[in-house]
Amino acid sequence: MQIKQARPSFWRLLVASVAVGAVFACAAVRAETEGGDEAVPDEVLTNEERIGEGKVIWDANCTYCHGKKAYPGKAPKLRPRLYEPEFVYSRIADGFRGMPGWSETYNPDEIESVVAYVLSPRFAP
Ligand code: HEC
Numbered sequence: 001m002q003i004k005q006a007r008p009s010f011w012r013l014l015v016a017s018v019a020v021g022a023v024f025a026c027a028a029v030r031a032e033t034e035g036g037d038e039a040v041p042d043e044v045l046t047n048e049e050r051i052g053e054g055k056v057i058w059d060a061n062c063t064y065c066h067g068k069k070a071y072p073g074k075a076p077k078l079r080p081r082l083y084e085p086e087f088v089y090s091r092i093a094d095g096f097r098g099m100p101g102w103s104e105t106y107n108p109d110e111i112e113s114v115v116a117y118v119l120s121p122r123f124a125p
Contacts, residue, residue: 040085045116054117057110067125080119088115
C-alpha cells in the first residue's frame with residue numbers, strides 16, 4: 001500500500017521538476033542571447049560628445065590594462081576594426097575571464113559612450 005501511494009507522487013514530482021527545469025533553462029538561454037545583443041545606436045557611435053565622454057572613462061579605467069601605459073601582456077591590444085559594437089558593449093558590461101565587468105560602475109549610456117570611443121577614429125590606446 002505504501003509503495004502504491006508513493007509511485008504517483010514520485011512521477012508527479014519528476015514531471016514537475018522537469019517542467020521547472022525547462023522554464024529555468026529557457027530563461028537562462030534568453031538572458032544569454034539578450035546579453036550579447038545590446039545594440040548601440042549609430043547616432044551614439046558618431047556623436048562627438050559621447051565619444052569624448054567615452055575617452056574620459058577609457059583614460060581613467062582601461063589604460064591600466066590595455067594600451068600603451070599597461071605593461072606588455074597584461075591585456076590584449078584592442079583591434080577595433082574587427083569588432084561589432086555589441087561585442088565591445090558586452091565585454092565592457094560583463095567582462096570576460098581576466099577582464100572585469102563594468103555594469104555595476106557605469107550605466108548603459110556610459111558604456112555605450114566607451115564603445116563609441118573605442119570604435120571611433122579618435123581611439124588612441
Ligand atoms: C584588470 C585589467 C583590465 C581592465 C581594467 C580592463 N580590461 Fe579589457 N580585457 C582585459 C583582459 C585580460 C582581456 C582579455 C580577456 C580574454 O579574452 O580572456 C580584455 C579584453 C577586452 C576586450 C575584448 C578584446 C578582444 O579582442 O577579445 C575589450 C573590448 C576590452 N577588454 C575593453 C576594455 C575597456 C573598454 C575597459 C575599460 C572600461 C577595459 N577593457 C578594462 C583586462 C582588462
